[in-house]
Amino acid sequence: MSEQPLLEVKDVETFYGKIQALKGVTMEVNSGEIVTLIGANGAGKSTLMMTICGNPRAAAGQIIFDGQDITNLPTHEITRMNIALSPEGRRIFPRMTVYENLIMGATTSDPAYFDKDLAHAFELFPRLKERKDQRGGTLSGGEQQMLAIARALMARPRLLLLDEPSLGLAPLVVKQIFEAIKMLNEQDGLTVFLVEQNAYHALKLANRGYVMVNGTVTLSGTGKELLASEEVRAAYLEGGAH
Amino acid sequence: MEYFLQQLINGITLGSIYGLIAIGYTMVYGIIGMINFAHGDIFMVSSFIALIVITALGLTISTGLGLTILALILVLVTAMVIASVYGWTTERLAYRPLRGSFRLAPLITAIGISIVLQNYIQITQGARVKPLQPIIADGYTLMTRVDANGEFAVQISNMQILIIVVTIILMTIFSLIIAKTSLGRAQRACEQDRKMASLLGINVDRTISMTFVMGAALAAVAGLMFLLYYGVIDFFIGFVAGVKAFTAAVLGGIGSLPGAMLGGLVIGLIETLWSAYFSIEYKDVAAFSMLAIVLIFLPQGLLGKPEVEKV
Numbered sequence: 001m002s003e004q005p006l007l008e009v010k011d012v013e014t015f016y017g018k019i020q021a022l023k024g025v026t027m028e029v030n031s032g033e034i035v036t037l038i039g040a041n042g043a044g045k046s047t048l049m050m051t052i053c054g055n056p057r058a059a060a061g062q063i064i065f066d067g068q069d070i071t072n073l074p075t076h077e078i079t080r081m082n083i084a085l086s087p088e089g090r091r092i093f094p095r096m097t098v099y100e101n102l103i104m105g106a107t108t109s110d111p112a113y114f115d116k117d118l119a120h121a122f123e124l125f126p127r128l129k130e131r132k133d134q135r136g137g138t139l140s141g142g143e144q145q146m147l148a149i150a151r152a153l154m155a156r157p158r159l160l161l162l163d164e165p166s167l168g169l170a171p172l173v174v175k176q177i178f179e180a181i182k183m184l185n186e187q188d189g190l191t192v193f194l195v196e197q198n199a200y201h202a203l204k205l206a207n208r209g210y211v212m213v214n215g216t217v218t219l220s221g222t223g224k225e226l227l228a229s230e231e232v233r234a235a236y237l238e239g240g241a242h
Numbered sequence: 243m244e245y246f247l248q249q250l251i252n253g254i255t256l257g258s259i260y261g262l263i264a265i266g267y268t269m270v271y272g273i274i275g276m277i278n279f280a281h282g283d284i285f286m287v288s289s290f291i292a293l294i295v296i297t298a299l300g301l302t303i304s305t306g307l308g309l310t311i312l313a314l315i316l317v318l319v320t321a322m323v324i325a326s327v328y329g330w331t332t333e334r335l336a337y338r339p340l341r342g343s344f345r346l347a348p349l350i351t352a353i354g355i356s357i358v359l360q361n362y363i364q365i366t367q368g369a370r371v372k373p374l375q376p377i378i379a380d381g382y383t384l385m386t387r388v389d390a391n392g393e394f395a396v397q398i399s400n401m402q403i404l405i406i407v408v409t410i411i412l413m414t415i416f417s418l419i420i421a422k423t424s425l426g427r428a429q430r431a432c433e434q435d436r437k438m439a440s441l442l443g444i445n446v447d448r449t450i451s452m453t454f455v456m457g458a459a460l461a462a463v464a465g466l467m468f469l470l471y472y473g474v475i476d477f478f479i480g481f482v483a484g485v486k487a488f489t490a491a492v493l494g495g496i497g498s499l500p501g502a503m504l505g506g507l508v509i510g511l512i513e514t515l516w517s518a519y520f521s522i523e524y525k526d527v528a529a530f531s532m533l534a535i536v537l538i539f540l541p542q543g544l545l546g547k548p549e550v551e552k553v
Contacts, residue, residue, distance in 0.1 A: 053441055079443035091438040093431055095547070104431050107424075108443035155443065 004067060006031045006191055007052070007083075007159055012061035014044075014051045021047040023215040024061065029159065029193050034185050036194040036202040036223070038236055039212035045195040046088045048212070049163050053085055054078045065159070080108050084157035086148040088164050088195075094137025098128055101136050101147055105154030113156060121150040124180055142173035149180065159191045160184070166198045174198065178205055199236035203227045211236075244387045248396045249518040250511070255402045255471065257510025258409035262464035263487035264494070264502035265416065266457025272433045272497035273453050274341070276348045280332055280355035282484015284458045287359055288325040288465030289475045290367055293374055295320050296469075301377050310377060314466075321462040328359075329458025330451055338447065356480070363477040371476045374469055378404060405467045412463055413503055416456065420499060429453055433497070486513075486526075489533050495546020504544055508532070 005028035014022040021044045029035045039045050051058050054075040063071045070078050084105075093101050102121060106114055122129040125146040131139060136147060145165055152160055162181065166174040178201055184190045196202035203209050203223045211219035211232060219231060226232050263285050270278045295317045301310065332355050340347045381399035388394075420426035428449045431439040440446045468483065469475055486509055494505025509529050516528035536544065 055437065055440065075440040076443050076445050079441060085441050087438065087441065091435050091441075093434045093438070095434055096427075096430060100427060104427060104439075104442050104444075107428075151442070 003031070005029060006066060007193065008062075008064040009048070009052065010062040010064070012048070012051060012058045012063060014047055014056055015059050016047075016056065021215055022051060022058075025212070025215070025217055027210050027217055027220070029191060031191055032185075032189055033208060034181070034192045034194060034206045036196055036206035036209045037212055038196055038199040038202055038209060038226075038232075040235075041197070043212045044215040045212055046163055047215075049085065049087070049161050049193075049195055052078075052161065053083065079155065082108075082156060082158040083161065084152035084155040084159075085161040086145075086152040086163060086165060088167070090141075090144045090148040092136035092139070092144045092147055092151075094135065096136055097133050098136060098139070098147055099132050101151050102128075102154050105151030107155070109154065109156045114154075117154050117156065121153055124153075124183070125150055142169050142177075145169060145173070145177060146180075149177070153184070157190070159193060162192060162194045164195055164197060166196065166201065174201065181205065199232065200227070203232075244385060244394050244396050245518070246515075247384070249514050251396070251398050251402060253511035253514035254507065255405050255510070256514055257490075257507035258405050259464045259467050259471070259506075260483070260487045260490045260510050261503040261506025262409060262412070262460045262467070263483060264490040264506045265413075265499060266461050267488050267491040268494070268496055268499060268502040269429070269453050269457050271491070273429060273436075273450055274337075274348075275345075276337070277352065277488065278337075278454075278457070279349070279352040279484070279488075280359060281457060281461060282480035282482075282487065283356045283359035284325055284328055284332075284480070285461040285465045285468075285483055285487075286475070286477065286480030287328055287363060288321045288458075288462035289469045289479065290363055290372075290465075290477075291324050291462070292317050292321045292466040292469050293372055293475060296374065296377070303375060303377050303379055305377065318463065318466055321466050322459040325458040325462035325465070326455040329454040329461075333451055333454040338450075356484075360477050360480065367477065369477065371474050374473050374475075376401075376470075376473060378470060401471055405471060408463065408467065412460065416460065417499060419456075425449070425452060486529065489529060493533050493536055493543055495543025498543070498545045498547065501543055501545035508544075 007029040009025055009027050011024045011026055012022055013020065013024055025048055037045050037048065050056060052063055054073055058071055062069060065081055065083060070081060093104060096104070102118060106117065127143055128146055128150055131143060136144065139147060149162065149165065165177050181192060181194070182205060185192055194202055194206065203226050206223040208222050209220065209226045210217045211226065219226065219229065263282065266281045267278065270276060299313050301313050305313065336351050336355050337348050340351060378401045381397050384396040384398060386393060386395040420429060428439065428444045431444060432446055432449050436446055468479070487506065490505035490509040491502045493508060494501030512529050512532050513525045517525045
């Protein structure tokens with residue numbers, strides 16, 4: 001335990017108006033890991049992602065990235081610390097081309113790397129290369145998800161936050177996207193924090209996982225442990241114990 | 243036919259001025275969804291700035307052509323810079339603190355800022371109409387017709403050429419800024435999804451400020467053109483011109499840059515042609531009726547984008 005984690009979330013609480021969405025969440029992501037957060041709808045998974053990015057801001061607690069307290073930094077400066085998010089609902093710029101979307105992703109990175117990063121993104125998702133000059137809004141759901149991930153990668157992140165990349169996609173596309181995530185982690189050593197409802201896939205992919213219920217983390221362990229856990233099987237996996 | 247041609251030239255000139263102002267409305271609306279009712283008054287303030295600088299430089303009709311052009315560029319730049327400062331300041335002081343407040347708050351504030359600017363100019367510059375002697379004379383006769391009624395000449399004045407050329411140049415420059423530069427991309431990104439733009443590292447507040455600055459700079463160009471073309475200004479010109487330009491922006495499709503330019507031209511032409519063929523008193527009625535008709539059949543305006551593109 002000599003090395004400090006890349007991302008540390010300590011007792012974070014977040015409110016939407018008077019409604020408390022996060023009730024003291026503590027978790028961490030170590031460098032080089034894939035960590036997943038699973039939980040039901042409305043458990044606060046996406047809220048945790050957005051709170052890490054400073055929008056909404058944590059009302060209490062601390063978020064530490066690479067030893068630096070980022071709890072109160074403005075969102076655009078948090079991004080500058082090389083944290084990139086592929087958000088829930090993908091949020092592609094619909095009236096910009098695929099290429100322009102990728103340029104937007106590279107806002108904070110050194111322009112010297114742009115061509116190399118672009119080639120890398122197209123290598124990962126060849127479909128995007130074919131659609132380069134097409135408007136984001138005209139892409140299919142799966143292509144938009146690829147674009148959202150590729151756009152996040154253009155920021156040369158040290159930590160990639162992925163919010164439900166499998167949502168609403170065909171099983172084959174889901175598989176493709178999970179393979180891409182795995183490749184990024186294994187080949188490029190990218191640290192990934194993944195929020196998923198598709199618990200089975202996510203836990204199989206991840207080194208470690210957390211289970212969130214009603215704004216608190218109730219369970220944590222390695223991917224294998226959680227997959228084997230009765231509690232997780234019953235609540236989140238199809239055909240689980242029952 | 244000749245008469246129509248003449249009105250066409252006049253209408254395009256007027257439309258250019260409206261179009262320049264309309265861009266400010268449409269860009270600000272596009273990025274923060276707010277109608278900046280003080281924009282017309284930024285235009286008014288900048289026409290006063292232009293008048294002051296012209297007077298200070300001692301520019302008259304007898305100044306040589308080369309010197310006049312140099313001086314006008316100086317006037318234009320000064321007016322654009324100072325107007326930008328006004329635009330930036332109003333956004334920073336009056337609108338930014340209200341961001342995230344309820345939707346009507348910035349709108350009402352904008353009306354307040356409009357009143358403040360009008361009264362500020364009325365007090366500091368006086369309520370009377372300010373005249374400016376023409377400093378650009380002459381023009382070209384394109385064609386003449388002689389018949390029983392006498393002679394009719396279709397003319398385009400140097401002033402009109404100047405207005406149309408400057409408008410085309412500036413609109414091209416601004417379109418390129420929006421389409422090709424990182425600032426323009428940031429503006430479009432903020433327009434489409436402000437939260438996502440900030441997640442990608444865009445400083446949204448600064449991008450919005452820059453939008454106000456660009457709008458104000460274009461309004462300053464219109465302010466100078468208006469002053470030179472009509473030769474009289476007062477503290478109230480911003481209201482009428484502002485409402486017309488706003489109409490132009492809505493007509494063209496609010497949020498759309500080419501729409502604002504087209505809307506400006508349409509409003510300018512309708513007004514001029516109506517005055518020429520029907521009655522000059524009802525030119526505003528004609529312009530606003532046109533707006534109503536277009537909005538009934540094309541609610542998003544001439545070039546506006548439909549609300550939803552895809553899931």
